[in-house]
Amino acid sequence: MQPAHDYAPAPESERPADVYAAYLVHLQRRGRGNTAYTQAARSFLRRWPQVGRWADLPLDTRLAANCSTRPFITFLMVSRRLQPGYDYLVHRKLSSLWHELTDSCLEPDLNQFIGAASELGFSQRVASAIGSQIIARLLIQTGLPLADLRESDLQDLLHACDIRQMHTGRGAKHYRATTHSARQILFHLGILDSEARPAVTPLSLEERMADVPSALRPAFVAYLHRKRATCTPKTVSSLATRLAHFGRYLAAVDPDIVSLAALDRRRHIEPFITSLTTTVNSVTGEPITVADRIRRVHAVGNFLAEITEWGWDDAPPRKLIFRADLPRAQRVLPRYLPVDADRKLTAALSNSTYRLAADALLVQRACGLRIGELLDLELDCIHEIPGQGSWLKVPLGKLDSERMIPVDEEVLTLVDRITATRSPGRPLRHPRTGAPADFLFTHHGKRLSQSAVRQELNRAAAEAGLGHITPHQLRHTYATALINAGVSLQALMALLGHVSTQMSLRYAHLFDATVRSEYERALNLAKSHIGPIPAGRTQLPLTDVTGDGGWKDAPAIKSRLAGGYCLRAPAQGSCPYANICEHCPSFHTDSTHLAVLSAQRVDARDLADDAEKRGWIEEAERHRALVSRLDVLISESAAG
Numbered sequence: 001m002q003p004a005h006d007y008a009p010a011p012e013s014e015r016p017a018d019v020y021a022a023y024l025v026h027l028q029r030r031g032r033g034n035t036a037y038t039q040a041a042r043s044f045l046r047r048w049p050q051v052g053r054w055a056d057l058p059l060d061t062r063l064a065a066n067c068s069t070r071p072f073i074t075f076l077m078v079s080r081r082l083q084p085g086y087d088y089l090v091h092r093k094l095s096s097l098w099h100e101l102t103d104s105c106l107e108p109d110l111n112q113f114i115g116a117a118s119e120l121g122f123s124q125r126v127a128s129a130i131g132s133q134i135i136a137r138l139l140i141q142t143g144l145p146l147a148d149l150r151e152s153d154l155q156d157l158l159h160a161c162d163i164r165q166m167h168t169g170r171g172a173k174h175y176r177a178t179t180h181s182a183r184q185i186l187f188h189l190g191i192l193d194s195e196a197r198p199a200v201t202p203l204s205l206e207e208r209m210a211d212v213p214s215a216l217r218p219a220f221v222a223y224l225h226r227k228r229a230t231c232t233p234k235t236v237s238s239l240a241t242r243l244a245h246f247g248r249y250l251a252a253v254d255p256d257i258v259s260l261a262a263l264d265r266r267r268h269i270e271p272f273i274t275s276l277t278t279t280v281n282s283v284t285g286e287p288i289t290v291a292d293r294i295r296r297v298h299a300v301g302n303f304l305a306e307i308t309e310w311g312w313d314d315a316p317p318r319k320l321i322f323r324a325d326l327p328r329a330q331r332v333l334p335r336y337l338p339v340d341a342d343r344k345l346t347a348a349l350s351n352s353t354y355r356l357a358a359d360a361l362l363v364q365r366a367c368g369l370r371i372g373e374l375l376d377l378e379l380d381c382i383h384e385i386p387g388q389g390s391w392l393k394v395p396l397g398k399l400d401s402e403r404m405i406p407v408d409e410e411v412l413t414l415v416d417r418i419t420a421t422r423s424p425g426r427p428l429r430h431p432r433t434g435a436p437a438d439f440l441f442t443h444h445g446k447r448l449s450q451s452a453v454r455q456e457l458n459r460a461a462a463e464a465g466l467g468h469i470t471p472h473q474l475r476h477t478y479a480t481a482l483i484n485a486g487v488s489l490q491a492l493m494a495l496l497g498h499v500s501t502q503m504s505l506r507y508a509h510l511f512d513a514t515v516r517s518e519y520e521r522a523l524n525l526a527k528s529h530i531g532p533i534p535a536g537r538t539q540l541p542l543t544d545v546t547g548d549g550g551w552k553d554a555p556a557i558k559s560r561l562a563g564g565y566c567l568r569a570p571a572q573g574s575c576p577y578a579n580i581c582e583h584c585p586s587f588h589t590d591s592t593h594l595a596v597l598s599a600q601r602v603d604a605r606d607l608a609d610d611a612e613k614r615g616w617i618e619e620a621e622r623h624r625a626l627v628s629r630l631d632v633l634i635s636e637s638a639a640g
Contacts, residue, residue, distance in 0.1 A: 016045040019081065026075050030099065033071075040068035051076055055084050062088050071100075077140045078104040086160035089137045090175065097132050106139050109146035117185050120445040121423040126181075133175070134182040147191055154179055184445040188425035195428055196446070208240045212247030215258045219314055220247060223303055242299035249275060259314040260304070269320045273297060290330050297326055334476035334506055337469070342477055344464035349456075355421050356448060357456035359414050360441055364471060366411050367392055368478030368496055371450055371471040376432075377440040382407070382415055394497065396432060403497045415440070479507045552606055557619060560603035574619060579626050582633070591637050601630040 023041050027033030048054045054062070054073075062084065065073060076082035078100050084092075101107050110131050117127035138153050139146065158179055161172035183196040209220045220243055227236050249272050250257060263269065276293045280286060288296075301321035308315040337345065346365070352358035364374045376395045383391045383404070390412055391404045418440060425445045427436035441448035453471060461469045475496070482492055493504045551565055552558065559566040559578035568575060581587050589597065608623035 014081070016049045019051065019076075020045055022079065023072060023075055026079075029103070036068040037071055040066070041072040044069055044072055051082050055082065055088075059085075059087050059091070063091055074100050078106055080105055080140070080143055083141050083143060086137070086141055086157055087163065089141060090157070090160045090164050090172075094132065094136075097136060098128065101136065106136060109139060110135060112146060113185060113189070116189050117181075119423065120185060120188060120425060121443055122181070122185075130178045130182050130185070133178050146189075149186065149191055151183075151192060151194075154183060181444065188445045190426070195426075202237070205240060208244055209247060211244065211251055213251050213255055213257055216247065216250065216260060219260055219307065219312070220244075223307060238295075239299055239303075242296045243303060245279075245296060246272065246300045246303075260307070261314050261316055263304070263316050263320060265320050269300075269325075272300070273321075273325050290327050294326050294329060297321065301325070334479065335470075335473050336476040336480040337473055341464070341466055345460055345466060345469065348460035348464040352456065352460060354456050354459075356418065356441060356443055357453050358460065359418050359421065360448060360453055361457055361460070361471070361474065363411065363414050363418070365474040365478060366414070367394075367405050367407065368475045368482075369394060370475060370497075371453065373497075374471075375439070375441055375448055375450065375453070379419065379438040379440055381440060382412065401497055401499065403494065405495055476507075479504075483507045552603065552610065555614070557616070558607050558610075560600045560607065565603075574622065578622070579629075582626060582629050587633075589633055589637050594634060594637055597630055597634050597637065601627055601634065604630065 020041055024033075024038070027037060044054075045051070073082065073084070074094065074097070077084060078097075101110060113135050114124075114127045114131050117130060118124065122130070134154075134157065135146070135149075137157060138144075138149055141157075142149065142153055144153075158172070158175065161175045164170055165172050180196050183192060186192045187195045205221050205224045206217075209217050209224075212220050224236055224240055224243070227239060231239070250268065253271065254268065257263075257268075276288065276296060279288050279293075281288050281292075304316055304320055308319075342365075346362070349358040349361055360374060363369070363377075364371065369377075373394050377392075378395070381393050381395075383393055385391055388406075390407050392407045392411065394403050394405060396402055422440065422442045423445055425442065427438050428442070428447060429435070430437040439447050443452070450471075457469055457471060461467070479492065479496055482495065487495075489501060489504055492498075492507065493501065496504060498504045551567065554567055557568040557574055559575065561579075566575060566578060604623045604626045608620045608627065611617075611620035611623060
């Protein structure tokens with residue numbers, strides 16, 4: 001309870017003696033004060049018996065108050081006897097304010113605010129800083145209770161900060177940051193009607209096209225405004241980035257261009273496409289990827305083609321960009337995490353102190369969500385289906401489609417922990433629909449940001465001794481694990497939210513179970529027949545191949561020749577010249593060679609049977625073809 005006899009709002013007609021007596025009680029309670037303090041207070045009251053008139057003095061005069069007078073001024077402010085002006089409040093560093101607020105009429109409101117901030121996940125230190133830096137100053141200057149504060153009061157405080165920066169050069173970044181947080185806390189208290197706007201306000205389309213030649217800029221901006229009707233804000237933003245790059249290129253090569261109709265393929269378009277091969281990423285400093293080059297050419301081509309179709313006056317008279325202008329797309333495989341890296345990252349996330357962001361990443365890995373889908377999850381995302389278990393409802397995402405994903409007990413435990421960790425508060429505006437929504441991932445009364453999730457992933461990857469990892473790699477890892485487990489293509493499409501088989505087939509190409517099984521079957525069969533091939537030799541000695549046994553029984557590729565035989569290791573493959581002479585039309589024989597041909601036929605038949613037993617089907621067919629040819633030769637020799 002506040003002591004009403006000491007800190008009740010004072011009437012304007014309050015006598016100086018009563019103010020002085022209240023100050024003495026305040027000093028006694030605080031255990032502070034000396035004759036300098038009391039003399040400064042009497043001097044102040046003699047000059048300004050109506051203490052509120054002091055606020056009318058010039059700012060320099062108010063700030064010039066000495067160290068003995070300032071405690072009295074602070075007492076007047078916290079007891080609501082003085083509203084010194086926002087200009088004074090933002091210049092004055094009120095380092096001892098919290099000590100002066102104890103048992104004051106401002107204390108209940110500040111305690112309510114700090115309690116709400118703590119519920120939203122702010123630490124005690126940060127909540128106190130916001131309370132003293134923003135809320136206490138608002139309560140002092142407005143003379144209103146916390147529940148009556150309005151957005152205009154916050155704007156008045158920030159305006160005073162802007163004026164201070166203009167006069168002194170002292171920035172107001174810290175005031176803006178704490179004001180943003182204060183606004184969000186007041187929203188969850190139900191005091192303000194709307195939540196805080198994003199701390200970083202995106203540039204307008206006009207500002208983003210500032211480097212485009214002035215004559216072309218209106219068409220660039222008008223096109224982007226038109227695309228807002230059919231594209232998402234993120235898509236329009238991406239288009240703006242790519243078109244701004246094209247505009248900067250035109251400004252460099254032809255700053256005097258007056259219309260898009262004046263664009264020339266040989267002068268403007270072809271050099272632009274060529275320049276993309278050496279364009280670097282503004283963030284990494286590395287050359288842009290082939291995929292990025294394709295996107296930039298597509299963006300410019302669609303821009304010029306669409307304004308031509310729409311009949312804009314300054315549209316190019318003919319098509320300037322063609323399909324052949326696109327570089328060949330690279331068919332890269334999804335970048336999944338190997339099993340060991342996946343386990344290390346999971347362990348680092350499980351041990352994180354930033355539980356909300358770490359658990360968000362664990363949910364993404366367990367369910368294969370895109371990062372946008374992850375952060376759009378709502379509190380009621382888990383659905384229990386009788387006889388079908390638990391399912392996660394994934395909201396509209398990149399492809400504007402919803403889906404349901406089956407989840408296990410591990411995911412349910414994660415969601416329960418997130419529900420306990422997230423900050424409560426009023427529903428927030430959904431970026432897609434504008435309707436209020438209870439999002440699953442909220443922190444400090446706001447939605448968990450993508451940057452916070454990425455920073456936590458970077459931290460965990462560094463702790464696990466891994467390189468740079470992106471959130472989307474967790475989705476690739478999820479899909480790869482499913483493919484390895486033998487999930488069907490149709491099921492994979494449903495789980496990942498793909499709308500075409502081509503999107504899911506990338507994972508099927510990554511690990512083709514049929515290819516693997518065929519490889520292993522053939523390898524095992526070969527090993528069982530021939531054993532390990534001797535290493536470290538360029539040629540195979542006869543004894544190594546035959547094992548001192550009969551040459552026809554050797555685990556090798558064999559051919560019977562007229563004057564001997566050929567032995568080749570299976571790794572060498574069949575000889576393309578084996579028995580070529582017997583099949584040649586120029587080959588002739590007679591009855592004097594019947595014994596040799598008959599012996600060769602017997603060996604060829606035995607070699608065919610041996611090859612078939614070893615699974616060398618083509619080799620067996622080669623020997624049977626030789627048997628057939630020898631039958632012809634023997635028949636012709638006997639008849640001759």
